[in-house]
Each structure stands twice: as C-alpha cells, then as structure tokens.
Amino acid sequence: MNSRITAAYSASPWWVQNAAVSAYGYWWRQRRFGGRFREHLQSFIARDRFTQVEWRAYQTNELRETLIAAAAHVPFYQSSWNRDLISNLREVALEDLREFPLLDKEQIRTAGRSLIARNAKRLRTYATSGTTGTPLSIVYSAEFHRRWSAAYEARCRRWAGVNHRMSRAMLGGRLITGTSAAAPPYWRFNVAERQLYLSAFHISPSTAPSYVSALNRYRPDYLVGYASAHFFLARFIVQLGLVVHRPKAVLTSSESMSEGMRALIERAYGCEVFDAYSGVEACCLASECEEHRLHISPDVGIVELVREDGRPAGIGEPGEIVATGLLNHAQPLIRYRTGDWAVLSQARCTCGREMPVLDHLVGRIEDTVVGSDGRELVRFHGIFVDLPHVREGQVVQEAVDRFLVRLAVDAGFGEGEREEIRRRFEERLGRIELRYEFVDSIERTSRGKFRAVVSRVSSDR
Numbered sequence: 001m002n003s004r005i006t007a008a009y010s011a012s013p014w015w016v017q018n019a020a021v022s023a024y025g026y027w028w029r030q031r032r033f034g035g036r037f038r039e040h041l042q043s044f045i046a047r048d049r050f051t052q053v054e055w056r057a058y059q060t061n062e063l064r065e066t067l068i069a070a071a072a073h074v075p076f077y078q079s080s081w082n083r084d085l086i087s088n089l090r091e092v093a094l095e096d097l098r099e100f101p102l103l104d105k106e107q108i109r110t111a112g113r114s115l116i117a118r119n120a121k122r123l124r125t126y127a128t129s130g131t132t133g134t135p136l137s138i139v140y141s142a143e144f145h146r147r148w149s150a151a152y153e154a155r156c157r158r159w160a161g162v163n164h165r166m167s168r169a170m171l172g173g174r175l176i177t178g179t180s181a182a183a184p185p186y187w188r189f190n191v192a193e194r195q196l197y198l199s200a201f202h203i204s205p206s207t208a209p210s211y212v213s214a215l216n217r218y219r220p221d222y223l224v225g226y227a228s229a230h231f232f233l234a235r236f237i238v239q240l241g242l243v244v245h246r247p248k249a250v251l252t253s254s255e256s257m258s259e260g261m262r263a264l265i266e267r268a269y270g271c272e273v274f275d276a277y278s279g280v281e282a283c284c285l286a287s288e289c290e291e292h293r294l295h296i297s298p299d300v301g302i303v304e305l306v307r308e309d310g311r312p313a314g315i316g317e318p319g320e321i322v323a324t325g326l327l328n329h330a331q332p333l334i335r336y337r338t339g340d341w342a343v344l345s346q347a348r349c350t351c352g353r354e355m356p357v358l359d360h361l362v363g364r365i366e367d368t369v370v371g372s373d374g375r376e377l378v379r380f381h382g383i384f385v386d387l388p389h390v391r392e393g394q395v396v397q398e399a400v401d402r403f404l405v406r407l408a409v410d411a412g413f414g415e416g417e418r419e420e421i422r423r424r425f426e427e428r429l430g431r432i433e434l435r436y437e438f439v440d441s442i443e444r445t446s447r448g449k450f451r452a453v454v455s456r457v458s459s460d461r
Contacts (some may be wrong), residue, residue: 025192040150120330128280171225208236234268283325
C-alpha cells in the first residue's frame with residue numbers, strides 16, 4: 001500500500017478506518033469472487049474425486065500448457081532454458097519436469113519483470129517474505145486471483161463445512177489498528193464481507209477479554225488466520241476462563257501446527273481446526289479434509305519433494321517442497337524451491353480422495369517476538385516486505401525492548417530503508433533499542449534455510 005495512504009489511515013479515527021476497510025472490502029470481494037469464480041469453483045469441485053489415472057492425465061496436460069506459455073511469453077525462461085528443453089514441450093511427461101532447472105527466491109527477486117509474461121494483463125503485485133525473511137514480489141492477474149480463490153473455496157472452506165458467503169473473523173498480520181499504542185478496539189469490521197479483522201499484534205492477557213467481547217458481539221460463522229496467533233489467543237481464553245462464541249470451524253495457515261496447539265484451539269472454541277499450507281506464491285496448496293489429513297491439490301500445482309542432493313525424496317523421507325504452479329500464467333513459477341520441507345505419506349486417506357497426502361510439514365514454526373506487555377507477535381519477518389534493496393533479513397530479539405537486525409543488502413540500501421525498518425518496529429512495539437549488523441548472507445541450516453526470527457524471550461508452545 002502507498003506509504004501516504006498508510007500514514008493517513010493510521011492517523012484516522014477507528015470509525016474512519018472501519019469505513020476504509022469496508023470500501024476496500026467491496027473491491028476485494030469482486031476481485032476474488034466476480035467474473036468466472038463460480039465456473040472455476042465448479043471445476044475444482046468436479047475434480048475432487050478424480051482417480052490417480054485422471055489426475056495424471058490432467059496434470060500432464062496442464063504442465064504442457066504451462067511450459068508452452070512460459071517458453072512463448074516469459075523472457076526469463078526464454079533465456080535460461082536450453083533448446084533441448086523447449087524443443088518438444090507438447091510431449092513432456094510429468095517425469096520430464098526433473099530435467100528443468102530449479103528456481104529459487106533470489107532468482108525471483110533479481111529477475112524482476114523478466115519473469116512476467118509479456119501478454120499478461122490486469123496485474124497486481126503482492127509482497128511477501130514468507131517464513132524466510134527474503135522479500136519477494138508476486139504478480140497476479142484478476143483471472144488467476146479468481147481461480148486461486150476457487151481452489152481455496154473448494155479445498156479449504158468447503159472441506160471444513162463453511163463458505164465465503166458466511167461471516168468470518170480473521171486473525172491476521174495487517175496493521176489495521178495503527179500504532180502499537182492503539183487502544184481498543186483491536187479490530188475493524190469489513191461490512192462488504194461480514195469480516196471481523198482482528199489484529200495479530202495486540203494479543204496479551206490484558207487484551208484477550210476485548211478480543212472475546214468482539215467475537216461474542218459479531219458471532220462469526222468461522223475463524224481464519226495464522227495458526228500461532230489463534231493459539232496465543234486460545235491460550236489466554238482458557239487460562240482466564242473466558243466464555244467465547246462457538247464458530248463452526250477454525251481455518252489456520254502459515255505455520256506448522258503441533259497437536260498441542262490444535263487441541264488448545266479446539267478446547268477454547270469448541271469446534272474443529274482445519275489446517276492448510278500454501279503461500280502468496282500460490283503455486284501449491286495442501287489442506288485438511290474431513291479426516292484431518294493434509295491433501296495436496298494436484299490441480300493447483302505439481303509438487304515434488306526433493307532431497308538435499310537433488311534426488312526425489314522417498315515415502316516417509318523429508319524433502320524440500322518444489323512446486324510448479326498450474327494457475328498463474330502471468331508469472332509462472334516452475335520448479336520453485338519454497339524453502340519448506342515436508343514428508344509424504346504412503347497411507348491412503350479414508351475420505352476416499354485420491355490426492356497425495358502429506359504426513360506432516362517439517363520445521364515451519366518460527367520464533368515469536370514478545371512485547372513488554374506480554375504480547376506475542378507472529379510473522380514478524382514482515383518487517384522486510386517491500387524493501388527493494390534488502391536481499392535477506394533476520395530479526396534477533398535480545399530482550400523485550402532490544403533487537404538486532406541482521407541484513408544482507410544491495411548497493412542501493414540507504415538511510416531511508418533503515419529508518420523504514422525502525423518505523424515498522426515502533427509501529428508494532430513502541431520505543432525499542434535497535435541496532436544493525438550487515439552481512440553477506442544469513443547463516444543457513446543444513447537444509448539451506450535460515451531462521452527469519454530468533455527470540456531469546458519467546459514462550460514455549
């Protein structure tokens with residue numbers, strides 16, 4: 001969002017912010033659920049019970065179309081693929097995908113517009129740092145956005161027994177309440193979608209009753225949002241003995257969910273939790289069915305699990321999720337290294353769907369930042385989103401009011417971005433002590449990842 005608009009929004013009273021959120025909500029609803037959304041939704045539902053043979057045929061055809069479009073319209077692939085790869089794309093088999101080069105986050109970051117199809121129209125850019133601390137910009141067309149929304153509706157909401165027309169409460173990472181010192185209410189209401197948007201940055205023992213009051217007032221049909229944020233709020237609800245409205249389901253995402261986290265959320269809200277895995281890159285989707293098994297949606301993307309040596313991971317063996325998106329031809333991500341790891345299950349799900357099942361995700365729970373008032377803030381690596389000269393960033397919390405920011409930057413990094421980082425810290429936490437350390441790169445684990453957030457004062461989950 002434009003910095004001037006953000007500043008004007010933050011300076012406005014809460015009732016003006018409510019109006020702004022609702023106005024945006026009307027546009028956002030049309031963006032996702034207008035046009036051919038219903039047609040796309042019916043297609044996803046129709047494929048729900050595909051056999052493995054049908055899935056293979058479908059993926060093969062979609063892969064060929066994706067590769068042909070990329071070779072014809074995307075400069076990055078035109079220059080990086082050799083002639084042997086693109087000479088026979090109409091005959092490519094799923095196994096042949098392994099011959100194509102891997103695509104990592106740094107390549108996406110530096111490729112810029114060369115990774116965008118020349119024939120793409122009506123584009124919007126969405127910034128993310130995922131769980132990695134590496135800022136990325138991903139481009140969506142309006143048509144892709146509706147296809148992706150249909151996939152989420154069919155495989156996340158529908159499997160959980162809810163739909164987008166129902167009211168919901170979102171516990172997310174947008175700074176909808178302005179500064180860290182904002183007084184209640186810690187939420188805003190989007191009239192267009194009957195959405196109660198709760199701040200993920202103000203959850204503490206002292207504010208939990210206010211969150212519960214909002215949930216009891218608006219009585220949303222279901223809850224969505226970050227797994228860890230819902231866990232924090234649920235923990236305070238249970239500890240304080242608060243009575244809260246019972247929704248139909250809680251839909252979580254963005255981090256791995258332990259069984260302890262799931263049990264506590266279900267205890268607090270008296271309903272089932274349905275977890276999912278995806279990302280702003282939108283090239284793969286895994287979601288829980290009625291039996292709470294995590295199914296990969298083969299019509300969203302082709303998912304490979306790849307070992308450290310580059311070979312395919314076997315059943316029950318951890319592998320990095322490498323995804324080839326089948327929906328976004330405006331910015332096709334082919335053999336994209338997500339940086340996340342998972343284990344594929346051999347068992348077939350009793351729900352009867354013949355979609356691959358992930359046994360579990362590996363190591364996607366990140367540290368949280370703890371505020372001086374007991375708040376636990378998740379997804380704190382968002383500090384680095386939309387900073388064009390930050391290649392990698394790591395937040396190290398040394399005390400509740402003292403932080404180290406470790407940065408790998410490009411030559412253009414200057415005082416403006418340094419001050420923007422400080423502003424974002426203080427927007428979330430108030431006055432803090434902040435120091436910087438500039439490095440060539442952040443140290444990696446044995447699997448090539450680094451921890452985007454390291455907190456010496458995090459609470460155990």
